[in-house]
Amino acid sequence: MKSLSRSRVTAEDVLDGLTTAVLVVDEALRVMALNAACEGMFGISRRLALGMPLLDAIPQFKCYESRLRSALQTATGFIERETELRRNGDPGVTVDWTVTPFLAAGKKPGLLMELLAVERHLRISRDEQLLAHFDASRELIRGLAHEIKNPLGGIRGAAQLLEREYPDAGHREYTRVIIREADRLQNLVDRLLGPNRLPQKAPLNIHEVIEHVRQLVQAEAPDGVTVLRDYDPSIPELLADREQLIQAILNLLRNALQAVDGEGTIVLRTRTRRQFTIGALRHRLVVQIDIEDDGPGIPPTMIEKIFYPMVTTRAQGTGLGLPIAQYLVHSHGGLIECRSRPGCTVFTVYLPLVTPQEMA
Structure with a gap:
């Protein structure tokens, strides 16, 4: 198998492949780098955020400005668990985050921030459970539909035979009710089953x-x-x-x-x-x-x-x-x-x- 050239894999590719949000700021708390997971977590654009003050690009960090500046001055990192980062009007995101000081080119200090959304794991578990329940309910409905549609067809057919046997208006009124209600139930079952064709993409x-x-x-x-x-x-x-x-x-x-x-x-x-x-x-x-x-x-x-x-x-x-x-x-x-x-x-x-x- 032909191997990929090393030159094709960049640091940005690696960072964008991570599910952990990564954010880098300089000594003035300006955004130097961020990955795709960080864009998704805060709903921001990398193109617009690069070079901006952190608190303007991601206002959710305003409450932690003094903590971040202290980490820069003392070159001491920290770890926070289940921190809620919120902006006015937003539902907020709960994260475990790690801040690590480093020296950039030219010996200028900066901070490397790694953020892992706590609810992400809960959401994945909830989604898997929802999909499992959905699949199970559809199988149950399919089984019930099969059991209902067979006798419905028999009831409708019998009503049509009765209508031919007794064509007078008095009997036709009752047979029409039976046929109409059987059709209504058939339509309800079909709607429960949903579309019966695969997507034509x-x-x-x-x-x-x-x-x-x-x-x-x-x-x-x-x-x-x-x-x-x-x-x-x-x-x-x-x-x-x-x-x-x-x-x-x-x-x-x-x-x-x-x-x-x-x-x-x-x-x-x-x-x-x-x-x-x-x-x-x-x-x-x-x-x-x-x-x-x-x-x-x-x-x-x-x-x-x-x-x-x-x-x-x-x-x-x-x-x-x-x-x-x-x-x-x-x-x-x-x-x-x-x-x-x-x-x-x-x-x-x-x-x-x-x-x-x-x-x-």
């Missing part, structure tokens, strides 16, 4: 899909609902089934529309995440789609159950929109997560960014 622009869905929902939204857009235009095309993604995002956006109940704000946001894990698989690049609403939120007792079929928080809900959306995204190797509190509910879609060039 083709290159697409994720923003074209989101905009198509936004226009559909905007047309049916009351005047009191505002839909805002916050897109990352640098996201490349990905390989996906356009119709299935439209259905998944439409289900989520309609869910948000129902949550604000005629008056509120919905935000559509896109970002990319590097070196991101979905379930047990780590991906070089992932598309993140957030659908955020300022509705009343989802009760904590329901948050773990909302992706199960027939579970709903609304009296008129069917409990099928979210499970179907999860199934469609899951069939693309992705996942939908949800976090919620009163006034802010966010459904996040993660899709592996497999480009047409990588598939070629």
Whole structure:
């Protein structure tokens, strides 16, 4: 097997391959270097952050400015466990972090900071459990659907025979009820199973899909609902089934529309995440789609159950929109997560960014 030339592997490649966030600052606490995991952790751009004061690039460190300057002056590092780094309005991130002083070229001091997100391991475990439960529930539904559809077909066929045997209006009224209800149950079972075809993947622009869905929902939204857009235009095309993604995002956006109940704000946001894990698989690049609403939120007792079929928080809900959306995204190797509190509910879609060039 032909070995790779050493010159092809750079220090930046190695740093970007780490799941630990790495950040380097100089004697003035200016950002000298950071890796992809650090970009993903704090939602910043390396291109914009390099050379900036640390506290401007990553305001989450403002509470620790004196501690960092002391580490520079005394050349003494430190380790902090389960530190919450928070910025106003952000959910914050809990990390274990290590700060190590060093001497850069020219004998100038600096700090090497390594940050490991504590909740990352919890999220991976939670995602694996969610996917396992989802797969188990789908197998259960498939088994139940098979047991239900067979007798339904027999009931419908018997009703049609009765209708031919007794064609008078009095009997036809009863047979029509039987046939109509059998068809309704058949349709319900089919909806529980979701789409019965594999994704037909083709290159697409994720923003074209989101905009198509936004226009559909905007047309049916009351005047009191505002839909805002916050897109990352640098996201490349990905390989996906356009119709299935439209259905998944439409289900989520309609869910948000129902949550604000005629008056509120919905935000559509896109970002990319590097070196991101979905379930047990780590991906070089992932598309993140957030659908955020300022509705009343989802009760904590329901948050773990909302992706199960027939579970709903609304009296008129069917409990099928979210499970179907999860199934469609899951069939693309992705996942939908949800976090919620009163006034802010966010459904996040993660899709592996497999480009047409990588598939070629």
